[in-house]
Amino acid sequence: MGTSGYFARNSVIRIVSFAVGVGFALFVTPVVVGTLGKTNYGVWVLVSSVACYFLLLEGGVMQAVSRHAAAALARDDRHEVDRVCTAGFALHALSCCLALCVTGGLALFAGVFASDQLPVERLRQCLVIYSVCLSLFFLFRTHTGLLMAEMRWTLIAVLAMLRSAFTSLAVLLMITPENGLWLLAAVNGGGFLLEGAACLLFARRSGRGRVRVALFDAALARELLGYGWAFTVTQLGESMRYRSQNYIIALFSGVREVAVFSIAMQFIGYFLSLMQSAFGIMVPYFSRMQARGDRDDTAGSLLFALRLSYVTASFIGLCLIFYGQEFIVLWLGPGFAEAHDALVPLTLGAVFSLGMLPADGYLLGTARHRMLARCAMAEGVSIVLLSLALAGPFGMEGVAWAYCGVALVFRAGVVPWFVFTQAGLPLLAYARLLAEVAVTHVAPQVLLYLIMRGTLGTGYLQLALLAGMQGVLAVGIQSSLLRFTRGAA
Structure with missing residues (x-):
């Protein structure tokens, strides 16, 4: 398939998914700002930014799985795909445990972000809910990487579009000044978990990328980390940029x-x-x-x-x-x-x-x-x-x-x-x-x-x-x- 055909087949639905997400976001943002006020909305921006740094704890493993599995699929080596997914899942499970430990640290130091209008208990609740969801999200990232390796961009885009619709509608229907921060944390975090679980189900339906303990290879895991950590450094730079x-x-x-x-x-x-x-x-x-x-x-x-x-x-x-x-x-x-x-x-x-x-x-x-x-x-x-x-x-x-x-x-x-x-x-x-x-x-x-x-x-x-x-x-x-x-x- 030529490059133009590849773009035409895989980019259109992703752009449609993006447009749906932006449409919901443009409609929801004034409601959220009006409900929380400028100060608390600014606090939510900081909290969500802190939690987004959690993805750095993944170590770039999903991208490493995507690249290695794509090369194996090009050779039609199913056994290698299973080995890559097994090593990737083990690394993602480790990332999940590490992220849960970091969540405990965030809960301890939540007072740093507290304000006169925002009690520290409410802020701590917001941080913990969102961070726990992102920690558990790591358990689904290996199979998302497999879908990327299979270039199933349409499916990934549709799932992202459904997540945007779910989170936006939930916020619109339930947000109040009293529950605003923890609701945003629960709905956004829960949306990521649902999307990840759907990726896992669709990846398993293909019959490839099975996770088997007997196939775990420590050398392959180190190779994935070697590729992934360089990608993580790139992500860290991106986080500082944005x-x-x-x-x-x-x-x-x-x-x-x-x-x-x-x-x-x-x-x-x-x-x-x-x-x-x-x-x-x-x-x-x-x-x-x-x-x-x-x-x-x-x-x-x-x-x-x-x-x-x-x-x-x-x-x-x-x-x-x-x-x-x-x-x-x-x-x-x-x-x-x-x-x-x-x-x-x-x-x-x-x-x-x-x-x-x-x-x-x-x-x-x-x-x-x-x-x-x-x-x-x-x-x-x-x-x-x-x-x-x-x-x-x-x-x-x-x-x-x-x-x-x-x-x-x-x-x-x-x-x-x-x-x-x-x-x-x-x-x-x-x-x-x-x-x-x-x-x-x-x-x-x-x-x-x-x-x-x-x-x-x-x-x-x-x-x-x-x-x-x-x-x-x-x-x-x-x-x-x-x-x-x-x-x-």
Whole structure:
């Protein structure tokens, strides 16, 4: 199957799943903010961010299982798939025990996040519920990795969509000022557990990936950890890039400012999820191509995927910059309008970061990800240090510009240089790719915005029409370019 066919078959339903999740989130967020208030909503942002660091305790085992199982499936080696899943489940069980121990520590130190409006007992309850659910979630991650290795992206996307619907409806129906925090913890944590259990059931139905004690191989487990820990370092860098800002802003400006900044980061989170839905499917694809020795096809697929990812990222980024402020005011009111001041630099940095997602998949899929891990960690540390320097004099805007500047250095410079060198491609091809996207997509969309700005008035429908016009323009230009390229070939 060609790269374009792979994208068409596997990305569409993932994007639909993302759209459903975002739709629910956009509807639920004003209800949650209105019920909790800015201060307690800021506390929930911090609590959920702390719990999200739990995924680092997994040690990247799910991704390691996905890569090793994908290579075994390419060779049709069922026995090896069972060995990989057995070793992966043992490691995930260890992660679960470790996470439960960390949960106890969080319960002891819950008072650090308490506020005058939030008793420490209620906060401790929230932390424990959410953390226990995430700890148990590790027990299902091996079979999720197997589904990824089998490239059953449609199934994974449908399950994620059902989880979004379940959690959103439960919150809408049951949230009150009294139960708000623990309900958010229970519903979101329970949703992850239900999704994981469904992945386990579907993976077992395929008859592959059986967990058998007799097949446990300590050497294979160490190999999975060796791959996974490098991936974990990458995740740690990602966490510092996307989650450290809330703590820094809380330190310098207070929890209420976190609530405003979190809205900008929420849009970046949607941006990230959409791009991962469309382009985060390349790891097993590149693993299989490497197992078959398709070096030339791998390089061509990488270029094709990067071109599409940058086109998509530039379109989304421009929409956030052009229409973000008006949407935020319509959605949450004028009190959150300043979130757009942080959204602009965050979006600029995210365009270059997320445009490189296929390159990340190439490095992970071909086991050349140690350099990616080093870059992610260096980028994360740089963002934290620069944010600390700028948060005092410039507040949340300084933190946002710190992210933007560091992203440009690493994601538009260091990572492309390494990826293109490893793929045997000239760096000039990357510069030409960026120039083509700027001329054929960014410039026409900016021109369209300048022409149409203010002509349709204000409102959700008008914003949707303007964004839709930009989308039609982007799709039309890309389709024409693809037809021209095929005709020239």
